[in-house]
Amino acid sequence: MKPVGRNAQKPVSGEGRSVGIREVARRAGVSTATVSRALNNPDSVSATLRARIHATIDEIGYIPDASARALSSRKTRTIGAIVPTIDNAMFAQGLQALQTYLATKDYLLLLATNEYDLEVELKQARNLVSRGIDGLILRGDQRHDDLRRMLLTQKIPFVNVGVYEPEKPYPSIGVNNTAAGRRIARHLMELGHRRVAIVAALQRNNDRAQARVSGVLDVLVANDAVPPDRWHLQVNYKLDDARQAARVLLTGADRPTAVICGNDVIAYGVMLEAIKLGIEVPAQLSVVGFDDLEWSRHLRPSLTTIHMPTDEIWVRAGEYLVEHLSGGAPIMHREIDFSMVVRESTAPPPRDEAG
Numbered sequence: 001m002k003p004v005g006r007n008a009q010k011p012v013s014g015e016g017r018s019v020g021i022r023e024v025a026r027r028a029g030v031s032t033a034t035v036s037r038a039l040n041n042p043d044s045v046s047a048t049l050r051a052r053i054h055a056t057i058d059e060i061g062y063i064p065d066a067s068a069r070a071l072s073s074r075k076t077r078t079i080g081a082i083v084p085t086i087d088n089a090m091f092a093q094g095l096q097a098l099q100t101y102l103a104t105k106d107y108l109l110l111l112a113t114n115e116y117d118l119e120v121e122l123k124q125a126r127n128l129v130s131r132g133i134d135g136l137i138l139r140g141d142q143r144h145d146d147l148r149r150m151l152l153t154q155k156i157p158f159v160n161v162g163v164y165e166p167e168k169p170y171p172s173i174g175v176n177n178t179a180a181g182r183r184i185a186r187h188l189m190e191l192g193h194r195r196v197a198i199v200a201a202l203q204r205n206n207d208r209a210q211a212r213v214s215g216v217l218d219v220l221v222a223n224d225a226v227p228p229d230r231w232h233l234q235v236n237y238k239l240d241d242a243r244q245a246a247r248v249l250l251t252g253a254d255r256p257t258a259v260i261c262g263n264d265v266i267a268y269g270v271m272l273e274a275i276k277l278g279i280e281v282p283a284q285l286s287v288v289g290f291d292d293l294e295w296s297r298h299l300r301p302s303l304t305t306i307h308m309p310t311d312e313i314w315v316r317a318g319e320y321l322v323e324h325l326s327g328g329a330p331i332m333h334r335e336i337d338f339s340m341v342v343r344e345s346t347a348p349p350p351r352d353e354a355g
Helices: 021-028 032-040 047-060 066-073 089-104 118-130 145-153 177-191 207-222 239-250 264-276 310-325
Strands: 078-083 108-113 135-139 158-161 172-174 196-201 232-235 258-261 286-291 304-307 333-335 339-341
Touching: 021 032, 021 047, 032 047, 078 089, 078 118, 089 108, 089 310, 108 118, 118 135, 118 145, 135 310, 158 310, 172 310, 177 207, 177 258, 177 286, 177 304, 177 339, 196 207, 196 239, 196 264, 232 239, 239 258, 239 264, 258 264, 264 286
Parallel strands: 078 108, 078 135, 135 158, 158 172, 172 333, 196 232, 196 258, 258 286, 286 304
Antiparallel strands: 304 339
16 A cells, blocks of 8 residues: 555655656755856856766755757767777776776766777778767777768767877877887897797787787898797687697697787787696796786796886876867877886797797
8 A cells, every 4th residue: 555644755766756857956045047057068167066966866866857958959979989809808908997997077978889890890880870979989990981971071079099190180199009019029139049939819800910910020020030920820819729729839849939929818829828738938938028917927937028108198188188189189099108118028048949
């Protein structure tokens, strides 16, 4: 039975009329227009008044109508992001940092994946735009032509993350991947290695992986250390695939004294298989990676790698779009510095195999 009389309870949101903006205004002692300004243009309201309004909103459980706010402001305060996969720990880490930042600016993050497929990326971008995103974050700069046209036609601001390409007309925030490839290869050259293999991430539609390999080859060519074709492999971002590549490299009649891996996960697989085969790392085989995942410093031996400031890259991308959407003029291209982290997985080659 429903309670009646003096003991009857007032309906709460979801059981009766939902709490509206007029109730917020009444309880906060302001006009509905002031509440609207506090929500849609916070800087137009004093901090004290804004705090009072938000305290009232929290108290009564008011949820602004996103569609109504979008109609009045022409903004949904939603940012889209498309990444190749969320299996990659670097993407997961970067997206977490991005979401944390956007939340402080009252923006929502919508995420999609493209599986390194430009057609899939185009479809996902159309879906995000149809849902009213204000801006879009994309990984790298290999795009379907139709996607570029759509973003231009729809006037959707976007930024490419993970790359730094100031010669291009599209905003970019990231490291110089070619320079990072050169740096890791120079480290091995300085140790005396000349028999160097490459186990790269898949290159298709992955300009970051392509740039890293390009930088590596620049240095190997300059040092007369170009690997034979059988020592230049590409694998998925999976330990099993990396271990299979290591078996190919390390069980032949001749084998490299060092392996440059396209990322840390590939390096983990190569090291695990080398140890299983009885090959000592780094006494008989040096292994290097890219990214500097958390596990890289905890392995034994710990992994020599290139540290990529993932959190900073993704937060800077968020800052770029937020500033752009607020009418500012953010820097179009921003280079984020990488760093070389030398740990236990590299050493000079065995004397009888040095170049």
